[in-house]
Amino acid sequence: MKAKIKITLKNGVLDPQGKAIEGAIKGLGISGVGDVRQGKYIEVDLSESDPAKAKALVEQMCKDLLANTVIENYSYEIG
Amino acid sequence: MLRASVIVFPGSNCDRDVQTAIERVTGFAPKMVWHGDASVPSSDVIVLPGGFSYGDYLRCGAMAAHSPIMKDIVAKANAGTPIIGICNGFQVLCEAGLLPGALLRNASLHFICRDVFLKVENDQSFFTKCYRNGEVIKVPIAHGEGNYFADDETLNRLEGEGRIAFRYSNAQGNVGAETCPNGAQRNIAGITNESGRVLGMMPHPERLYENALGGTDGRRVFESMLLSTLEAA
Numbered sequence: 001m002k003a004k005i006k007i008t009l010k011n012g013v014l015d016p017q018g019k020a021i022e023g024a025i026k027g028l029g030i031s032g033v034g035d036v037r038q039g040k041y042i043e044v045d046l047s048e049s050d051p052a053k054a055k056a057l058v059e060q061m062c063k064d065l066l067a068n069t070v071i072e073n074y075s076y077e078i079g
Numbered sequence: 080m081l082r083a084s085v086i087v088f089p090g091s092n093c094d095r096d097v098q099t100a101i102e103r104v105t106g107f108a109p110k111m112v113w114h115g116d117a118s119v120p121s122s123d124v125i126v127l128p129g130g131f132s133y134g135d136y137l138r139c140g141a142m143a144a145h146s147p148i149m150k151d152i153v154a155k156a157n158a159g160t161p162i163i164g165i166c167n168g169f170q171v172l173c174e175a176g177l178l179p180g181a182l183l184r185n186a187s188l189h190f191i192c193r194d195v196f197l198k199v200e201n202d203q204s205f206f207t208k209c210y211r212n213g214e215v216i217k218v219p220i221a222h223g224e225g226n227y228f229a230d231d232e233t234l235n236r237l238e239g240e241g242r243i244a245f246r247y248s249n250a251q252g253n254v255g256a257e258t259c260p261n262g263a264q265r266n267i268a269g270i271t272n273e274s275g276r277v278l279g280m281m282p283h284p285e286r287l288y289e290n291a292l293g294g295t296d297g298r299r300v301f302e303s304m305l306l307s308t309l310e311a312a
Contacts, residue, residue, distance in 0.1 A: 013183070016262075064145075
């Protein structure tokens with residue numbers, strides 16, 4: 001199975017990289033662009049075939065390492 | 080006698096600076112301890128140095144916080160061993176849960192390497208007792224991710240409990256948005272844990288401990304660790 005994990009900054013956490021990207025997109029002359037927030041995308045191959053067990057593993061790796069829950073949220077799909 | 084241990088992570092680059100600072104200021108050479116070891120030798124003080132442990136991969140300090148030696152460091156911190164984390168070491172302490180909050184990318188997105196003024200706000204803690212509350216010191220910063228973040232409840236608790244050790248200020252000691260180099264909330268440059276025995280700070284006291292380096296304002300961090308250790312002996 002493969003876990004596809006998205007990590008994003010929580011609302012209210014300043015995202016200067018997102019702001020810089022927003023400025024760069026607008027610099028291309030593209031109109032109608034609002035707020036930009038950036039994050040991380042991580043894929044993890046899992047040998048576990050049981051969906052419930054795989055979910056528990058992904059939860060653990062997100063909480064303990066991949067996301068810092070002081071500043072970040074995470075979400076994932078397993079398939 | 081001061082038994083200090085400096086933890087060396089892959090990518091640490093201020094480990095030898097802090098080693099020299101401790102030896103020159105206190106007269107006692109610290110042990111250098113590799114992050115892959117299972118435990119830290121019995122120590123009066125543990126130092127997490129500055130640098131770019133694990134290349135700052137994932138988040139700065141995140142990988143180092145899971146190094147083999149960190150289990151023992153967390154256990155020793157909880158048992159009362161004093162720990163100072165400088166720059167990357169501060170980031171590691173936050174990622175390891177020994178200090179609250181997190182260090183984000185500087186608001187300007189720039190890596191900032193220059194001297195800054197700090198206002199001392201806690202002259203009672205293990206690593207700061209040789210300073211005086213309200214005095215202004217000059218110490219260098221060198222970081223891309225020193226923008227301290229915590230939720231309002233945590234910030235209020237840190238302030239209420241006197242756990243903000245240093246704030247970015249101007250030379251007169253005024254603290255405001257214009258004196259904050261990196262966007263840190265409430266100008267926080269360094270904080271302690273509840274007991275005051277764990278200190279995390281972004282500025283580098285080991286870079287200004289004798290006149291040949293351009294100043295001595297960082298020196299008292301090392302004098303404090305020696306004095307605190309001798310007082311407890």
